Amino acid sequence: MSANLITYYQNGQTPIQFNAQTENYIQQDPFLTLTSPFKGLSFPNSPNIVLGPRRVNFQFNTLGNTTHPYVSPNYQDIIDLSNYFADWDCAYDTQEGEIHQIIVQVPWDTISNSDFNISLYASEQWELIPNRDIKSVVASGIICNPFASPTIAGNYVVLPDVMKIAVERAYENKNTVLTLPPGSPASSASFLPYANLTLNLLRGGIEGVPSVTHTLKRTAVIDNRNSNGAFQTAADTERAFINANGTVNYIQSTPDLITDYSIPSSVSAFMTPSYMKYISIAGIDSFQFAVTAGWRVSPPTYQFISKNKVQLTQLFEWNEYVYGLYYIISPQSHFPLVYAPSSNPNGYFPPI
Numbered sequence: 001m002s003a004n005l006i007t008y009y010q011n012g013q014t015p016i017q018f019n020a021q022t023e024n025y026i027q028q029d030p031f032l033t034l035t036s037p038f039k040g041l042s043f044p045n046s047p048n049i050v051l052g053p054r055r056v057n058f059q060f061n062t063l064g065n066t067t068h069p070y071v072s073p074n075y076q077d078i079i080d081l082s083n084y085f086a087d088w089d090c091a092y093d094t095q096e097g098e099i100h101q102i103i104v105q106v107p108w109d110t111i112s113n114s115d116f117n118i119s120l121y122a123s124e125q126w127e128l129i130p131n132r133d134i135k136s137v138v139a140s141g142i143i144c145n146p147f148a149s150p151t152i153a154g155n156y157v158v159l160p161d162v163m164k165i166a167v168e169r170a171y172e173n174k175n176t177v178l179t180l181p182p183g184s185p186a187s188s189a190s191f192l193p194y195a196n197l198t199l200n201l202l203r204g205g206i207e208g209v210p211s212v213t214h215t216l217k218r219t220a221v222i223d224n225r226n227s228n229g230a231f232q233t234a235a236d237t238e239r240a241f242i243n244a245n246g247t248v249n250y251i252q253s254t255p256d257l258i259t260d261y262s263i264p265s266s267v268s269a270f271m272t273p274s275y276m277k278y279i280s281i282a283g284i285d286s287f288q289f290a291v292t293a294g295w296r297v298s299p300p301t302y303q304f305i306s307k308n309k310v311q312l313t314q315l316f317e318w319n320e321y322v323y324g325l326y327y328i329i330s331p332q333s334h335f336p337l338v339y340a341p342s343s344n345p346n347g348y349f350p351p352i
Helices: 075-086 161-172 186-203 234-244 254-260
Strands: 005-008 016-019 055-059 063-072 091-095 100-106 125-136 208-223 250-252 275-278 290-297 301-306 309-322 337-339
Touching: 063 075, 063 208, 075 091, 075 100, 125 309, 161 186, 234 254, 250 254, 254 290
Parallel strands: 275 337
Antiparallel strands: 005 016, 055 063, 063 100, 091 100, 125 208, 208 309, 250 290, 275 290, 290 309, 301 309
16 A cells, blocks of 8 residues: 555545545645745745645635744744745744744635635625714704604704804803894894803803714725725726716715615614705795715725735715715705704793
């Protein structure tokens, strides 16, 4: 019987025999014939260098990492291996002894090359992150009855611009009571109690209203070929086109974002909906503002982890954005009007 023949028994079945010298049994070290990328170093030509069993740790969000353990009684072999793998951007751990050892961490899969066979479904990951924002108490509006929905007529009050200015000036001048500015329209009188409430809030140290929004984070770790096409969907092509025409950030509705980027239902179920609402009052001022609640799309960032790996990250930030300041690529029907502020407030007014 050949000395290279290995017999393998499995569950009492007919034994399987392997020849240890064939490629089906053991794989040759892939670095033996490779020249290092920058210094042009060849793999050390020493018969004393022995490669132990390799080990691959593969995860979809980091791709493969392979451990190459080498041993040699020759100290120079360890030095040569260190210089060679350092030029490959590989980390290594060296231990001296009767037989010197160096454990090299190769940042890709050198056994099955699974780095180049990862599916798009596995590579793109999604995460919802809460954001904390502060909105000015002067501009955020007041809910007359905090136990009733803002959609009830007259319950949501936003001060007209002339009243906002009056509140700010009264606060700066340390006035305790607000009076209507000369020439104010008669309809402004109905807002006076809410203007004084806003002034009292400012005087009490409440200058802003905490607001929690969401950021949707999209990440992928790709190989240098990007063979699975991560971050190359039709939506990514459209984003690149929009950016090339001078619009770096734009707004997209929740339904469109879910559809265009194929966001899985486990994530989309928790995404904040899109809508539109007014933040000023028709009939009081010469103009009014509207805000669209949607996702501000940002260009992705690219972090080069190693020669063969790139981490892509893209953020989509949900918030209320003033109408007309951003290009909106979604149709208006995807931003339903939820409510508008009262032009003649008559709701419940809580005392302070």
